[in-house]
Structures are given as C-alpha cells and as structure tokens.
Amino acid sequence: MEKGNTKKGSTNRRKFLKIGLLSGATTVAGATLLANLASEEELQASGEKIRVLTPDGKMVEVDAESINNYPEAHITPAESRKGIPDRKFVMVIDLAKCKNARNCVESCQKAHNLDYNEEFMKIQLIQDHEEAEPYWFPKPCYHCDEPPCVTVCPTGATFKRDDGIVLIDNDRCIGCKFCITSCPYSARQFNWSHKPKFDDTSQPYSPETSVPGTEGTVMKCDFCPDMLRQGKLPYCASSCPMGVIYFGDKNEDMVTNGEETVRFSELINDRGGYRHLEHLGTKPNVYYLPAVNRQFPLERGFDVDEEIIERYKDVPFVQDLKDQGKI
Amino acid sequence: MDVDIRKRELVKEFSPMLLKSTKWSKIWIGILVGFILWGLAAFVIQVIKGHEVTGMRDNVVWGIYIINFIFFVCLSYSGAFISGILHFFKTPWKNSVSRIVEIITVVSLIIGPIFILLCIGRLDRLHYLFLYPRIQSPITWDIIAIITDLIGCFIYLYLTFIPDFAILRDNSEDVPKWRRKLYTFLAIGYRDTPTQRNRLHKITRIMSAMIIALAIVAYTVLAWIFSLTLQPGWNSTIFAPYFIVAGLYSGVGVIIIAMYLIRKYFKLDHYIRKVHFIGAGVILLVISLLFGYFTFSEYFSRWFSHKTHDANLLNTLFNRYFWEFIFANYIGVLVPIVILFFKKFRTIKSITFAAIIAVLGLWLNRYLIVVPTLETPYLPIQDTRPEFIHYSATWVEWALSFAGIAAFVLFFILIMRLVPIIPMSGIIDYEREGKGGTNSVTQHQLK
Ligand code: SF4
Ligand code: SF4
Secondary structure (H helix, E strand, C coil), rough: CCCCCCCCCCCHHHHHHHHHHHHCCCCCCCCCCCCCHHHHHHHHHCCCEEECCCCCCCEEEEEEHHHCCCCCCCHHHHCCCCCCCCEEEEEEEEHHHCCCCCCHHHHHHHHHHCCCCCCEEEEECCCCCHHHHHHHEEECCCCCCCCHHHHHCCCCCCCCCCCEEEEECCCCCCCCHHHHHHHHCCCCEECCCCCHHHHCCCCCCCCCCCCCCCCEEEEECCCCHHHHHCCCHHHHHCCCCCEEEEEEECCEEEEEEECCCHHHHHHHHHHHCCCCHHCCCCCCCCEEEEECCCCCCCHHHHCCCHHHHHHHHHHHHHHHHHHCCCC | CCCHHHHHHHHHHHHHHHHHHHHHHHHEEEEEECCHHHHHHHHHHHHHCCCHHCCCCCCCCCHHHHHHHHHHHHHHHHHHHHHHHHHHCCCCHHHHHHHHHHHHHHHHHHHHHHHHHHHHHHHHHCCCCHHHHCCCHHHHHHHHHHHHHHHHHHHHHHHHHHHHHHHHCCCCCCCCHHHHHHHHHHHHCCCCCCCHHHHHHHHHHHHHHHHHHHHHHHHHHHHHHCCCCCCCCCCCCCCCHHHHHHHEEEEEEEEHHHHHHHHHCCCCCCCCCHHHHHHHHHHHHHHHHHHHHHHHHHHHHHHHHCCCCHHHHHHHHHHHHHHHHHHHHHHHHHHHHHHHHHHHCCCCCHHHHHHHHHHHHHHHHHHCCCCHHHHHHCCCCCCHHHHCCCCCCCCCHHHHHHHHHHHHHHHHHHHHHHCCCCCCCHHHHHHHHHCCCCHHHHHCCCC
C-alpha cells in the first residue's frame, strides 16, 4: 500500500487516481471526495489510514495523506480527457436561497482570470410567467449528458468525460463557433481578441483550469476539475454565502454546499428538483430546486453595481420596481 | 469541310471578346481589383486584431459572413442544378445560357467557402479538421460535401469546355503563343471525331446527373448546420428543402442578371434573346411561388402554434426587423410574382428587375434566418453591452462581402476571356442537328 509521505510528484497523484477515490461506504462516512474538505487538517496531521474503493471493486487501505493533496499537479490536455474515475459530478442550485450576491460569479472570475464582463457563471433574472414573481437564476454550463456542443464539434476540442464533465481543449479548438450556436443555454463564450493575460505562462495551460485563455477559441464553465481533484468544491459552490450551490457525486448520492452534506436523491425528490428546459433532451447535470418559500425578497438582489442592475431592465417586474423608486 | 469553316467563322466572331480589352473593361477590372484590395486590407486587420473588429459577439457568433457563405454556395448549387437539367434533358434553348450557368456554378463555389473561413477564429489550426476529424459533426459532413461538390463541378465545367478549347486551338493563328499552348494543353487531344464526340456527350450527361445529386447533398448538409441545432427558428424539418428552393430562387435570379449584363456589354442580342429571358422568368415565377409557399408555411406554423420561444423569435422579427421582414418575405416574393405572372409585364428589363428584387430579398431572408435567431436564445440575453445584444456588421465585414462579390465578377470576366461565353461547339452541334429545322428558336439563334 502506498505510504505517501512525499506530497509532491505526479507519480503519487497518478497512483492515487488508480486506487480510486474514497468510497462513501467507509467508516469515514463523510470522507467523500468533498467532505474531505472539512477533515483535511485532521488528515494531514495524523498518519491515519483510510479505506477506499478501487475501480475493480476492492476495498483497500491507504494513508490519508496520500489522498487529494496534489494541488500543484498539472493535468495535460490529453490527461484531462479521461476524467476522474468512478465519479459522476452533479450540481444542485437552490433557487429559494439565491439573492444575487454574486460571490459565485466573482470568485469564478478570479479563479479563471476572467474580465469584468466575462462570466462562466451568469446570474439571470427569470420570470416563468406573468403571474410569477421573477427569481435569481445562477446559470453555469450544465455539463449535459447529451451535450449538443460536443456532438457538433468538428475537431473534438470540446469533449465529454467519464465523470460527466464537459471541457474545452483550447489548444485544439479552431474557433468555428458551432458549439456556441448549438448550446441552447448560451453557456459558451468566445475570446474575440488577444488579451495580455493570455501571455501569462506562469501556469501551464490545462483544460481543467481553463487558464490561460487563447484568442479565437471558446471557453465556458468547467466545473473546476482541478479543485475536485484536490477534494475541494468548485469556486462558485464554496464562495456562496447562502449555500445556494450544492456540488457532489451522483454515484455516491451525495452533494454538499460546504456546510451541510445531503443525499442528492432526497434533495431532488423532497424539494421538487428539476432541470432547465428538460424538454430539449440535453440531460443537464445541473439541477434546480424551485424558488419556493424564498429566504430573501427579490429586491435584496439589487444591491449590486448599477451596471449589473441595468442588465435586467427588460424584465417587467424590474421596470415596476424602478417606477416605484425602489431601485 | 463546312464545319471547319464555320468553326473559323465563330472563332473570328468571338475572338474580340477574348482578346480585345476596351478602355471600359480596364476601368471595370480596376474597380473590381480595388474592391478586392480593400477586402484584403480588412482581412489583414481581422487577422491581426482578431474577430473583435467584426460585429459578431457571444450571442450572434455568426454574422453576414455565414450569410454570404450560404448565399454563394446556394448560387453554386442552383447553378449546378439548372445546368445539369439543361444538359440532361437537352433543353432546346440551353446553348446561350448554359455556359453562363456553369461559370456561375464554379466561381461561386470558390468564393462561398472563403466566407466560412472568415468565421473561423483560428485559421492557423484549420488542418485540425483533418488531423482530428470527428465524423458526427455536421461541419465535417459539410466539408466533405463541399469538397466533393467542388471537384465534381470542376470536372463538369471542364468537360463542357473541351470542345471549345479544341476549336480555339485549331483556329487561333494570330493569338499569343502562350494562349495557343494553353488551349492545346487544355483540349487534351480532342479532335471532334464522332467517337470522341459521342463519348464526351455521354460523360457530360452522366456528370450532369451527378452534379445535380452532389448539389442537393451539399446544400442539404448546409441547411442541416442550422436545422440540427436546438435553436428556435432553426430547428425545422423543412429547412433542407426550403434551402434548396431558396437556392434555386437566388440562382435563377443571378443568372438572369448575368444574362442581362453580358447581353448588354458584349452586344450578344442575337444569342441571348427575349425568349431566354421569358423562359428564365417563367422558371423564376414557379420558384418564387414555391419559395413563398415554403416561407409562409415555415413562419405560419410558428406563429399559429406560438410556443414561447417561437413567439419570442417572431416578436424580434416583427419589431426590430419589421422592414427587413417585409422586404425579404413580402416584397422579395410578391413583386417578382406580379411582374412575372402577367404576360404584358414580361419585358427583358422588367424580368431583370424582378430578378434583382428576388436576389436582394433572398439575401435578406437568409439574414433573418441567421441573426434574429441568435439574438433570441432560449435564455434571454441579459447584458448591458449593446454590441452583445444586437448584431450589426462592421465595415470590415462589409468590405470583405463586397470583395467577395467583386471577386465573383472578376473571375467571371477572366473565364470569359478564356472561352467564349456562348459555347461554339454547341452552336455547331445545333447546326448539325438543326438542319431539319425542327426548332425555330435554334434556327434563329444561328442567324
Ligand atoms: S450547457 Fe451548453 S455548453 Fe454546457 S454541456 Fe450543455 S450544451 Fe454544452
Ligand atoms: S469552436 Fe472550438 S470547441 Fe467549438 S465546435 Fe468549433 S472547434 Fe469545437
């Protein structure tokens, strides 16, 4: 068994990947990939052994330290096509708790080195019908199981991995933009010109980090696989002060927003979870919990930049609010 | 032999067109080259500064480039279709127009794909299409279809040129040496013996059937680039046949315009006669009815069932694009129908006018298929940057579009310099067969 006392080196990381990620069935019940977060310090301190499930179904013991501790590992474009073994990532967004705090947007922008207007995560103001009050609607890429963007890509620059994540290899992308027109959720963005930040090579390019960008190619939300490999939540999920964004593994039936860890199936079934535009057949891996029993009035969400409020001016409700002088 | 004498006569008649350049033709070529250079400058700017210099942004990622692409490819496709039909069914009055149609087919098939290249963000990685091909992508199908179509059309065009190359080779004593050599090379030993003639006719006939098929495939795949996506306004089952009819519509229109210009410019009144315009006009009438019918069914069913996202799209069309919609889908269809329907309106000028309206209307119709759909996605665009909300083409895009049209005309003129625009071999064939005097049209045509 791996007695990993070296924290560095990609061999270790690969071995870890071969062993497989922690199984939900172990005694460290919370020691799922994500719950790891909470117990990280503790694990580092002890030389404690934990049990994990190998891809071929065997239960083995490994040193806690050798798990998920290789943040510096670089995943090349070729490696990034494989996906993290035995995982099926899902996100659940609780619309009842969202108040347009925009922490998810900003932390994502910071992590992916995006400009002010470049947003992998967008917060839209959606109104389902005339009678309904609008609600804040965070929208990442849905990492669809039937992704039209992947089907139409002529070079395989955008691809679907075994763990459900849809990524873009911007070394391979020819910029035909066909994927942008075929994504029904407007999740993709194009690098229209060269920007100085693209020249920053301090970090080698990996599709898992989407940094640095490249002119004439496509980019989008990547579900932060680099964080997932470290057992951490994607930036949006960990930065939301309201715990709106749950993230986890469908195979383990577990999602967490960093504070509470819940069963994915229970959450979806008890709270009426749904997927956006289900009828399109794209089978998203991002689920929404409807905006019922809201925790915040809609107006709370207008406590943001003037420019951002301007975005929502076409929503009739916002026009009313403006007329009443509330915003 | 009188055929040889006749050939000599014909070469004499047409050689001014091939050799002499008048002051005006030089000026025209100068203007066209100017447009092309302007386009090249725009292209260099686009390459250096990136696609930011165009009006395209994250929502409307395809603009007038792709519209020009559809437009030229559909010209080519309809040229192939019409030319194939003319050959295949040995249409009586085909001779005067068939070469015009063939040249349009090939030239537009060269210009069209250039526009799709302009949409591509990383031209330096174009070879990835072949390095990492993925066959399930409609773009890959499109590349295969267009390349096949291009090769097929070139072979076909070449086949129809061979007899004229042979005539020119045998009858051009007083032309520059390089031209003679070129003709000798291109005629590949064609001597116009009965066996050779028969064989060539047979091959041309087979090729004419094949390019009809190729053209239909290529244009269907092109329509699928849109209709296989999930976007409201694109995801339509009738798009492939609709595009094919639309292609024919603009194709016949451009052929009529070309006929008019060539007739006027080269004084070919006795070859390209009113009967040709009326024939083409009647075809345009039939196609405009069909095109109107398709357009109507497409929009009517969307309007009647008014699913939310379709309704949003129609809302965009009827508000922001109101006049464009009226011009493209009412004026662009109804005016040609009215002009062409009544016999007394059918003059050469009015038919050409109807053709111009049809072509402009059709271009706009394509614009309305591409741009408003992209401006009305499933999730509403919530942005404050105007250029991300609405598309408007920049000068770079216009410069390149006009450069494309200029290149089209220039190539056309250059090919007309190489072979006569009226196939001489066709005239001779008619003379051979026309001895019986079965068809008054061809009789007149031969003076
Ligand atoms: S949301 Fe769009 S970009 Fe993301 S996987 Fe689905 S189709 Fe592709
Ligand atoms: S823009 Fe890039 S990722 Fe998108 S379809 Fe084209 S090659 Fe693929």
